[in-house]
Amino acid sequence: MTDHSDIPPTRTLKPMDPPPPSSRPSVAMLQGDIDSGRTGDKNPMFDPSGAPLGTDDEAAGTPPTPFRVAVARYYETVERWTGSTWKHGAAHHKWDGLPVGFIGFIVAVGVILTVGISMVRALTPGA
Incomplete structure (x- = not known):
């Protein structure tokens, strides 16, 4: 029997919990909102392809401030659902x-x- 102890466990099969509110939100919390399904963009599962969120800003020497992340979290979670401007796409209705x-x-x-x-x-x- 082969030992697979060097392979990290996958988190893609379990639903993700949303991150707690914070006075100093981070990009990881915004990614947690997306992975938990709070933004309505995807199913509530871990998405490894979304891992580099915010990496480009950091590499450019302009990491997002906690205020910018807080605004992004607000508009991605609260404002999207309370405003009537957000519409489901054709993919959400399985209609093309x-x-x-x-x-x-x-x-x-x-x-x-x-x-x-x-x-x-x-x-x-x-x-």
């Missing part, structure tokens, strides 16, 4: 408008061709 638009386009082209052909036949003498 592209096939409906494509079928509508095909039907419109068919109607235009049918009407055009019938008008040409009506105007052509002896047809």
Whole structure:
């Protein structure tokens, strides 16, 4: 039997709890809000691809201040749900408008061709 003690345990299978409120929020707390599902962007699971959130700012020498992170947390969690400006995307409703638009386009082209052909036949003498 192989020993896998060197492989870190995965956290992707367990729902994440949201981070507690803080007077000095960090980017990790904002990532915790996203991973816990509080922002409505994704299912409440750990997302390893979201780990570098804020890394670019730190590498540029301008890490986000706690105030900026607090504002981002507020708008991502509270403001999004209380304001009426946030709308669910097509993916959240499992509906994609592209096939409906494509079928509508095909039907419109068919109607235009049918009407055009019938008008040409009506105007052509002896047809």
